[in-house]
Amino acid sequence: xRYAVKSLFVSIFLLVPAVAWGAHPLITDDAGxxxxxxxxxxxxxxxxxxxxxxxxxxxxxxxxxxxxxxSYGFIENADLxxxxxxx
Numbered sequence: 001x002r003y004a005v006k007s008l009f010v011s012i013f014l015l016v017p018a019v020a021w022g023a024h025p026l027i028t029d030d031a032g033x034x035x036x037x038x039x040x041x042x043x044x045x046x047x048x049x050x051x052x053x054x055x056x057x058x059x060x061x062x063x064x065x066x067x068x069x070x071s072y073g074f075i076e077n078a079d080l081x082x083x084x085x086x087x
Contacts, residue, residue, distance in 0.1 A: 033073055033077055034072065034073030035073045036074070037073060038072075038073050039070065039071060039073070040070075041068070041069070042068070042069040042070075042071075043066070043068050044066070044067050045065065046066075047062075047063070047064045048061075048062060048064070050062075063087070065085060065086070066086045067083060067084065068083070069081060069082070070082045
């Protein structure tokens with residue numbers, strides 16, 4: 001009986017799609033390195049908009065950010081990273 005309940009529970013989780021949200025700016029980098037002599041360019045952007053009403057008073061704020069990051073592998077296990085954010 002317990003095996004059947006566990007199997008049903010696992011089957012439900014495998015059939016129900018998962019929701020994942022990604023956002024920038026990411027505060028951590030991935031664990032991999034570029035490798036010696038290789039480089040990577042990343043360009044990301046973000047636009048924010050917020051509107052709120054409290055006690056009949058409305059406030060609205062907007063913002064935008066663009067970031068460019070260059071990674072260069074100067075040795076096999078270490079990268080040199082230069083990031084230029086613009087807000």
